[in-house]
Amino acid sequence: MKASIRPLGAALLVVLGAAAILFLMGRPPLYRGGLIELWGPVGPKQSQMLFDWYSASHLVHGFLFYGLLHLAAKKMKWERRLVLATIVEAAWELVENSPVIIDRYREVTIALGYRGDTILNSVSDILLMMVGFLVARRVPVWASVMIVLVLELVPLAIIRDNLTLNVWMLLAPSDALRQWQAG
Structure with missing residues (x-):
């Protein structure tokens, strides 16, 4: 089924709007000195480059938003559901980058x-x-479940963190879990 250009354009406008608001919030456009790299490993470049270990969690958001909005x-x-999901994701990015949430991450997580x-x-x-949402739209439910499991288990195995633990630690911090994550 062919997508309407208006909802997709609206979703991209939401992305641009979020970028503008983040700029007005004082978020830096790029890493120090304008460095742009494809991958930001765990450490100072985490959440500074195009992709990092938490990129997987945003793909998972797309699968979850697709499933929830489908129900x-x-x-x-579906195009309007994509716009709605994009608004929710953009709102999360604004909240996530507010001083209160940045401080919360520092206080209760391994970050x-x-x-x-x-x-x-x-x-x-x-x-x-958006990519996760679009993939979820195209693949069978069983494949979506398998993809989400891989996207959660690989970061869990490698960096001891994922979307599930991230949400858990923000909402109900656990010293035992934080110690396990720290290795």
Whole structure:
């Protein structure tokens, strides 16, 4: 089924709007000195480059938003559901990069030196959610479940963090879990 250009254009306008608001919030567009790299490993470049270990969680957001909106708003065209999901993801990026959430990450998670995202990273995160949403629309439910499991288990195995643990630690911090994550 052919997509309407208006909802897709609206979704891209949401991304641009989020980038503008992040700029007005004082978020840096790029890493120090304008450095742009494809991958920001765990450390000072985490959440500063185009992709990082948390990029997987934004793909998962897309799968989850697709599933939830498919159930909650079946009569809404998928393109409009994509715009809605993009608005929610953009809102999360704005909240995630507010001083209160940045401080919360530092206080209760293993992200002790977290400074927030660059605008480049936030835009990439929103676009990755859109990719996850579009993939979820195309693949069978069983494949979506398998992809989400891989996207959660690989970062868990390598960096001891993922979307599930990230949300858990923000909402109900656990010293035991934080110690395990720290290795």
